[in-house]
Amino acid sequence: MKSDENATATVDRADVAGLNATRQLVTFALGAEEYGIDIAGVQEINRMVQITHVPRAAAYMEGVINLRGQLIPVIDLRTRFGMPRIEPTRMSRIIVIEALGKRIGMIVDSVSEVVHIPLANIEPTPDVITVSHAEFLGGVGKLDQRLIILLNVESILNTEEL
């Protein structure tokens, strides 16, 4: 993680200084945890739509959706992270991310907001986290009282199993 001394300034000043001082994240909920994903990797956020199940694909692979004529694979992020499945709710969203020329949709419990988080407030993922999905995490961001777990877009698109 890039450390920038100036980033310790207030969020406002960091804004003025430009994006190199903060990261802009789309935050979303998965169970009781709050996750954040870099806004640059987010293509769009959709309500739940009809998902066509693809037989004999990985368990977390929910299927494919028709996004304006393009077929986008959709994964259930809960299953991917080894969390129990839930039935989709009114709040459920599909976040479509894109990196390395690949696109994928991720089902999340709900999408919260877009936040700016100073780089200085982002710490490496603590060693105590030994969960199955540690490889997707890009650190933990602190914003007031909140802990935002940063997801790495490229690693989600790039893992061997995917």
Next chain:
Amino acid sequence: MADDLFDRSEFVSYFRDETGELLDRMDSDLLILEENISGGAIDSELVNALFRSLHTIKGSAGMLDFTNIQRVAHRLENAIDLLRSNKIVLDEELLGHVFSGRDLLGVLIERAVGGNLESIPEIETYLSGLEAFISAKTATGAPGSASDATAEPGQLEEMMVDDAAVAAFEAEVARLLAEQTGVPNFAAAILTAEASVASAGSEQVEVHVNDIIPPPNGSAVDTLVNDVIVDAPPPASAAAANSPKTALTPMVPKAPINSTIRVDLERLDTLLDLVGELVINRTQIAGIAHSLQRAIERDAKDAIPLAKDLATSASTLARITNELQESVMKARMVPVGQVFERFPRTVRDLAKSTGKTMTLALSGVDTDLDKTIVDQIGEPLMHLVRNCADHGVETPEARALTNKPACATIRLNAYHEGNQVIIEVGDDGGGIDLEKIRARGIERGLIDANTTYPDSDILDLIFAPGFSTAQVVSAISGRGVGMDVVKRCVNDLKGILEVDTKLGKGTTFTIRLPLTLAIIRTLLVRVCDRLYAIPLDVVIESQRILATEMRTIGGSPVVTLRGQVVPLIRIGDMFGLPQSDPEDGYEMIVIVSHKGRRIGLVVDGFEGEQEIVIKPLSQIIGNTGCIAGATILGNGAIALILDIAALSTSVPRQEHTSHYAEASLVA
């Protein structure tokens, strides 16, 4: 001369495409000239076409500062001009020079496009050979040139400098023109310069400014030099007029620059027409919407005829979008002839180098194929054609012994079959000797000496890595091309390579390629309220049979149809879908065929035939072993396309004898 006024990389990629086409054109022109060489009469149109091709290459190279290409093209152009003005005669030797010059240009262009502008020694070797040849030829006829033929080598150097200066000048003008017009069209930007070698021995360059070319966009280009006459002496060279060797191979892999496509103008016009209709349609719908709103405000009854108008417009819209989709698909398709047209030259060269006589017969050149496949099929085809020429075709003497015509025929054929494109490469040569292959296979430890293998298995050995056909089939050494490479290339294109051979009659290689992006006809089936598409070309029939007619063999369900046992796959079970009970005791079965083997797919219902656009599934999903792709239906829903080839491998192979039909009833 280099500057940043135009996007260089874009120009380089134009240059590559344009010169590629011109070199192909030169090949075919030269081949026709060569064919008719004995007749004596020269088709002046062909000579002019050659001249124009070279001229364009020269000018384009000049714009990009590819001076080596410019130089070679210029010299060749001079030679063709001498031919054009009847100062030299067309003979085999001259054609040989032009052929190898064309190949040299091909090599230089590939190098230049790849960013390598260094000179290579072949240039000087080639140019001095060409000059020597020309001066020897012209020395006999033209007055005043006899002395030049014996001139000092220094004079040649001078001449080269002069050439380069002229070419640079032309290029500068061409560049200015391109700048003015802003159009990266080389052909238009190239000066219509006439370079001719006069019989006078003096070196001079005359520039005539005598015409104005109005630029396409109307911007002011006041005066343009459009006629350059180069008066240069016949070059002298001490080198002997020996024929240059065709050592340079034209088959250099293309540098991966942005892929472009040339689309038939007619297809673009169709697209444009459709878009035009779409615009009219849009206006109509907007108008109806407006009227509808007002009508509803007044009286809802007034809206009824408008609703009908809207429905009509919607169906028009549906038709236009369908046609639009189809047209865009077609725009991606290019005729396979684009690949085939390089082979007449290959076969000519192979005939020369092997001392055999052979011709190439092309058919099905109009067969459309996806652009990406056309780009990649060239290399495997080249290997196959070489293989036919090297190993398939016999020597004229051997052919005479077997009462075959002395001239062998290599065939290249393409056609559509179902949703596949078939390309055949065949020869009427000696065929593949299976005994020799078998012996070699045993020697290499690939097969067991004591086992009897079917012929097809033996034949498959030629595709084993490192299995040299050269050592087995013929005494002529190969070019180090393994058939395994061809097989791999075809596999990469998701195609199938097959070989069929008859000893003494010939060999045919068949490449089956998918029509990616094609619209295919499918049978839609329903399983547990989900729709799946089965390509119609594999469907034999659909049947409604009593559930009690289904049996099992070793636990696998089968059904007997007209005395033949057909293994069944329950799609619902295989896909882990909830079981649905058959209505009135009947099961719906689609009988499909893969490689001659029949399989029955048990589904819940048939939903009719539909044309669909294949969309590949993202690689992220991985290999499911049962789904070939997907499509989006009219209502926006997704239907998965069943992969019949993959599904058939999941069924155990059974002997199709009728006594199995007596097996136990399904519980």
